[in-house]
Each structure stands twice: as structure tokens, then as C-alpha cells.
Amino acid sequence: METFETRATLSIVATPIGNLGDITLRALQILKDADVIACEDTRVTAKLLARYDIKKPLVIFHAQSGPQAGRRILALLGGGKQIALVTDAGTPGISDPGSELVRMAREQLGNAVRIEAIPGPAALTAALSIAGVSGNDFIFLGFLPHKKGRLTTFKEIATSSRTCVFYESPHRIEKALAQLAQLLPENGSRKIMVAREITKIHESFIEGTPAEVAEYFTKHPSEIRGEFVVIVTA
Secondary structure (H helix, E strand, O other): OOOOOOOEEEEEEOEOOOOHHHOOHHHHHHHHHOOEEEEOOHHHHHHHHHHOOOOOOEEEOOOOOHHHHHHHHHHHHHOOOEEEEOOOOEOOOOOOOHHHHHHHHHHHHHHHEEEEEEOOOOHHHHHHHOOOOOOOOEEEEEEOOOOOOHHHHHHHHHHOOOEEEEEEOOOOHHHHHHHHHHHOOOOOOOOEEEEEOOOOOOOEEEEEOHHHHHHHHHHOHHHOOOOEEEEEOO
């Protein structure tokens, strides 16, 4: 069995989803104390760190970085290092491969590593907070499948008795809204809300029937950019 110099720490650090002022005081302290920061894109994380005058070594960890990146971070943890894991925006592990690193750390290092949550911004909760719908009972679907299973997922949303929330990219938002308009009732009993670019300069919130929201983006192509959170009410 391997031995470890000290009990390592893996901090799962939520970062702003747009406005850099949204980071918590605790998150800043963790980033300052970390030996290494594991991030999705060094350019994005470097901007955040520069804003708060934090200088730390950065290592890459994202969906395409492969198993070697995970092994490198585990080796650092095995040496007793303090690692802060961040994503480009929001909370690692929420529609993000950070959950894979946490799983690897738990399975391979066990009690030799302390895994802690440094909570903060998430587009999911931010969108629900301004939607005016109950957050007591909803289904979060993350990013929908690009191809296989996509139509099946839309059909499940259409027949769901719960509010459904998912993330969408600017490349697929129009098609997503068009499909929902086809599948959801035409009587307007279920509404669609689209939160775009939350906390950023061009933040917007569009609400209406499926057909109305789909038509809005057809008529306003300049707004088909950025990050989208789609809420389909029950």
C-alpha cells in the first residue's frame, strides 16, 4: 500500500458564471492557499486569478484531457498537495467532468485525501432564482444529447409533470426551442423561460409559450449567442 506524506486536500471551488465579482471570500482564500489549481482552460482561469492578484501553477483537467491529466493530479494529491479544482464557470461537477476527478480521488486515494466543497455560483440555481417557479421539485438535465437520444429527451420533457431545466449552446438553441414548440401543448399551459448570459452585460430573460419564445429568437438572431439555461414549467 502506498504511503502519503500528509493528508492531501482536493477543494472543489465554484467560480463566477460571468461577473467576476461573484466569487466568494472563501473561494479566494482557497485559491490563494492551493499548491496547484486544476482548471478547464488556463486562459479563462488566468483572467480570474489576475483580477485578484493570485499567482499559482495551473494544470489542465477537462473532458478531452484524457486519463493522464487525472493521474497527474492524483500524484500531486498523493504527495500531500492542496489542489483546487475549478471549471471555466460555475460549480465543478455540475454538467462538468470534475465529478470524474472526484470519483477517481475517492476510489484511488480514499481517506488519504480530504475532499471539500467550496460552494458558490451555478447557472442552474441562478436561473431558477429569477424564474418565479417553485424550486421544490424539478428535473435538471444538464446539456442534452447532441444527436442520439435527443428527440427522446424532448419527448420526456413534454410529458413530464415536473419543471425541467437544461443547458443549451447557441448552436442548438433554435432547434431545441422549435422541437419543444412542436411537442408541448399549444394552449400555453406550459411556459418556456430562457435565461441568457446570466450575470453578464447582455443578460436577458425571455418568457412565453413555446411558440412565442421560439419566434422571439427567430426574430432576434443577434441574441443567439452566449450561454443559455432553458426552463420548461410543469
